[in-house]
Amino acid sequence: MSKSDLTKTDISRLIEQLGTDKVKIFPGKGSEYGSASDWVVFAESEQEAVKVIRWAGESQVSILPEGQGALAGYGNPVCKEAVTLSLAKLNQVTEHSVGDLTVTVQAGTLLSHLQAVLKEKGQMLPLDPGWPEIRTAGGIVAAALTGPKRLKYGTPRDWVIGLRVILADGQVIRTGGKVVKNVAGYDMNKLFVGSFGTLGVITECTFKLRPLPPEETVIILEHSDVNALLRLSRRILDSSLEPSAIEIVNSSVLSTLLPGDHATFGLMIGFEDETKAVDKEQDQVVKWAKEEGIRVRETLRNDWAAALWQFFGELMPHAKGSESSAAKIAVKISTLPDQAAAAVQMIHYLAEELGIDAMIHGGTGTGITLAVLQPKQDQWAIAKELIQKVRQRIEEQLGYVVILHAPSFFKELIPVWGKTxxxxxxxxxxxxxxxxxxxxxxGRWVGGI
Incomplete structure (x- = not known):
């Protein structure tokens, strides 16, 4: 079906069902990141979303589920004519059981709004992907988004206890429940977490919660030898200390976060706990750093620490960002945790050799390394070469290299998902x-699914 056919025939039937204010065209909306959809349908209820999906089945039109659209640059370009189903207006916190430490929200609820509501009751959802003001609950679950505090708190799979999902035939199913203890059996939640919207449209999420920690600190250390930082990291991870995050970073990240000159590599260590525990953990890390000959550049507490982690999360580009964000490439490298520091080092020196600006950080306790490349207009082929070299070396070690964000023309130069x-x-x-x-x-997900 061509775009013109879709415009002239089937869209009119959808408009009759929902009204002109909910069915809109944005010419060229998806071209930058390879979306096939210029049409956006704004559902204001689950029932309206069901109508759209049933209409799509009758009209043989594909559906692109979307929250705020921040993930439009992720995955392969969509391979068929489609309409975008926006859940941005399904944005309410529908139930908060303070005593049970659970919350139920509509899929379009912004993470920043949810955290503000929970904070009033001294609670939090312990997930920290960057840009919380444009990350929706449904998007976080569908893409399994995490941040540096994944080390302590895990992933969305660990915190989702229930979902409502619309399947391709318009049937609405519930997975899990609204209490932490559910009937034993196959955990259907895990089927949809990280499925990238390819199995169904998530309309509601129920999460477990945690009390807000009373104290937070982040310690920033520097050294020209990444192995010295890795030794300290291992020392912390092998001890009784309980860090919320440990990230090896390169000098470009350090320069972005803190003014001044920096060593080639740095280590960012976070702790969240009771005040006495955080004081003890911070003092121990500073002592060990001095023993290893590592410079302690900065220690930040509470609001300052939280602000630094927020700024750290904003290093990642997204599809709603500025023109400079659209010209960036974000790459995710998954390895064994002990290999993250080597991955940061390898990419840093490769980028330096090829003359490409790169901000790189890797979790030494998680094995997740992220690299943000900003090639100049004449450097796209060089960026491709860099990713190919990284991918070859990482895949030899049984790791994975995935392009999270890139303009559509770059996705035609190199596979997004890497090895099968x-x-x-x-x-x-x-x-x-x-x-x-x-x-x-x-076609958007791995293997063209």
Missing amino acids: PAGLFLMRKIKAQLDPEGRFNP
Whole structure:
């Protein structure tokens, strides 16, 4: 079906059902990141979202689920004609059980709004992807987004206890429940967390919560030898200390976060706990750093520490960012935790050799390394070469290199997802069972799912 056919025939039926104020066209909306959709449908209820999905089935049109659109640069370009189904107006906190430490929110609820509501009761959702003011609950779950505090708190899979999901035939299902203890059996939540909107449209999320920690600190250390920082990191991880985050960073990250000259590499260590515990942990890290000959550049507490982590999260580009954000490439490298420091070092020196600006950081306790490349107009081929070299070395070590964010023309130069995961055949079977016609986000996910 061509875009003009869609415009002239089926869209009019959808407008009759929902009204002109909820069905809008934005010419060229998705071209920058490879979306096939200029049409956006703004559902204001789950029932309206069901109508859109049933209409899509009747009209043989694909659906691109979306919250605020920050993830438009993720994944492969969509391979079929589609409409964007925006859940941005489903943005209410519907139930907060303070005593049970659970909360239920609509999928379009912003993380920043949710955290503000929870803070009033001394609670938090312990997930920290960057840009909370444009991250929605549904988007965080669908893309399994995390931040540096993944080390202490884990991933969305660890905090989701229930979902409401619309399947391709318009059926609404509930997975899990609204209490922490549910009936034993297969955890259907895990099927949809990280499925990238390819199996169904999430309309509601129920999360477990934690009390807000009374004290927070972040310690920033520097050294020209990444191995010295790695030794300190291992010492902390092997001890009784409980860091919330440990990130090896390169000098570009340090220069962005703090003014002045910096060593080639740095280590950012966070703690969150009771005041006495945080004081003890900070003092111990400073002592060990001095023993290793590592410079303590800065220690920040509470609001200052939180502000630094927020700024740190904003290093990642997104699809709603400025023109400079659109020209960036974000790469995620997954390795064994002990290999993260080597990955940061490798990418730093490769980028330096090739003359490309790169901000790189890696979790020494998680094995997740992120690199943000900002090639100049004549450096896209060089950026491709850099990623290919990194991918070859990482995949030799059985790791993965995925392009999280890039303009659509760059995705035509190099595969987004890298090597095929071992479980792809099983993913295809699940996709065929839940979305047999490939209605949701066609071709966008790994293996063209």
